[in-house]
Amino acid sequence: MRPTDAGVIARYRERLPIPHNASAVSLNEGNTPLVRLNSLSDDQREIEIFAKVEGANPTGSFKDRGMTVAISMAAHEGSEAVICASTGNTSAAAAAYAARAGMKAIVIIPDGQIALGKLAQAMMHGARVIQIAGNFDQGMEIVKAISQKAPVTLVNSVNPFRLHGQKTAAFEIVDTLLRCPDYHFLPVGNAGNISAYWMGYSEYLETGDLARRPVMVGCQASGAAPFVQGTPIERPDTIATAIRIGKPQSWALAQAACEESAGWFLGRSDEEILAAQRHLAQNEGIFCEPASATSVAGVMLALGESAIPNGSCVVCTLTGQGLKDPDTAISQCPEPQRVSPQIDAVHDAILD
Numbered sequence: 001m002r003p004t005d006a007g008v009i010a011r012y013r014e015r016l017p018i019p020h021n022a023s024a025v026s027l028n029e030g031n032t033p034l035v036r037l038n039s040l041s042d043d044q045r046e047i048e049i050f051a052k053v054e055g056a057n058p059t060g061s062f063k064d065r066g067m068t069v070a071i072s073m074a075a076h077e078g079s080e081a082v083i084c085a086s087t088g089n090t091s092a093a094a095a096a097y098a099a100r101a102g103m104k105a106i107v108i109i110p111d112g113q114i115a116l117g118k119l120a121q122a123m124m125h126g127a128r129v130i131q132i133a134g135n136f137d138q139g140m141e142i143v144k145a146i147s148q149k150a151p152v153t154l155v156n157s158v159n160p161f162r163l164h165g166q167k168t169a170a171f172e173i174v175d176t177l178l179r180c181p182d183y184h185f186l187p188v189g190n191a192g193n194i195s196a197y198w199m200g201y202s203e204y205l206e207t208g209d210l211a212r213r214p215v216m217v218g219c220q221a222s223g224a225a226p227f228v229q230g231t232p233i234e235r236p237d238t239i240a241t242a243i244r245i246g247k248p249q250s251w252a253l254a255q256a257a258c259e260e261s262a263g264w265f266l267g268r269s270d271e272e273i274l275a276a277q278r279h280l281a282q283n284e285g286i287f288c289e290p291a292s293a294t295s296v297a298g299v300m301l302a303l304g305e306s307a308i309p310n311g312s313c314v315v316c317t318l319t320g321q322g323l324k325d326p327d328t329a330i331s332q333c334p335e336p337q338r339v340s341p342q343i344d345a346v347h348d349a350i351l352d
């Protein structure tokens with residue numbers, strides 16, 4: 001593959017609603033690793049568990065798949081500026097792809113509730129960063145209103161091109177496994193991604209590339225679990241700031257994905273989410289951000305409840321890279337030992 005042939009638009013263009021004369025604004029996103037989780041797979045029960053490692057995307061999250069399509073279309077339509085509300089990853093991706101397209105990015109973030117790496121990305125890519133003394137849901141209402149009256153393109157996942165880009169992750173999973181997973185677990189915040197995966201699996205079903213679709217399991221943080229509670233919530237709270245969302249924009253689509261697939265939503269506590277994050281880091285060598293570990297915490301719960309039948313193939317999406325949130329990582333690990341710079345001192349310390 002030549003470098004110019006990489007990226008989700010180049011690889012799946014015929015399945016995306018993009019005019020032939022629109023050029024791709026791409027950072028060669030997609031084609032992310034599907035890694036077998038050996039510590040959770042069970043040979044005796046013939047349960048195979050895979051992680052789709054979306055942190056391997058150019059800006060470190062799955063948002064790049066949707067952003068390449070949304071920004072390419074915004075550029076094609078002559079837009080000079082894009083806007084989004086974000087818990088962090090959307091703002092990082094919007095800022096990067098807008099920079100590549102020569103467009104202005106405006107990002108609205110909740111004050112003090114965004115992981116440091118994501119803030120660094122938005123700032124470094126030159127976005128106009130506006131912090132509001134409110135949460136993501138309030139930011140979402142503001143950007144929807146502004147994009148109605150100002151000449152800026154909204155690039156949150158209510159922009160349909162975002163979901164079309166993100167559905168390519170489902171295509172890649174099927175193209176790699178050469179089969180349909182039986183179960184697909186993923187973290188749910190604003191609910192765009194679960195809707196996009198369902199769209200992807202459904203399109204493969206329509207074109208005969210699949211004979212059936214997986215059961216979709218949406219995993220939320222207990223403190224920010226509107227789908228589990230069955231109603232939007234006013235004050236979502238979780239250490240997994242990426243999914244600190246109480247009023248998901250793609251509610252109906254996500255609900256439909258869950259119902260049509262005979263799936264379910266589940267909630268996991270912050271402690272369980274962090275335990276899953278550490279488990280992946282320490283047993284699989286995969287460093288994902290806390291929100292992403294929610295899908296694995298969900299798989300662990302389902303395995304414990306025997307909700308996964310023997311012989312199942314399970315995929316969980318790890319939506320973002322662990323380096324995005326160094327504070328949360330460091331705060332749950334023992335401090336590095338300090339010793340004097342002498343052979344004996346270091347020797348004693350490591351044998352301790």
Ligand code: AN7
Binds near residue numbers: 088157320
């Ligand atoms: C790592 O960046 O909503 O259910 O503004 O960053 O499609 O919202 C991030 C969401 C999961 C939830 N994992 O996906 C934003 C934003 C990570 C995320 C989700 C997000 P959706």
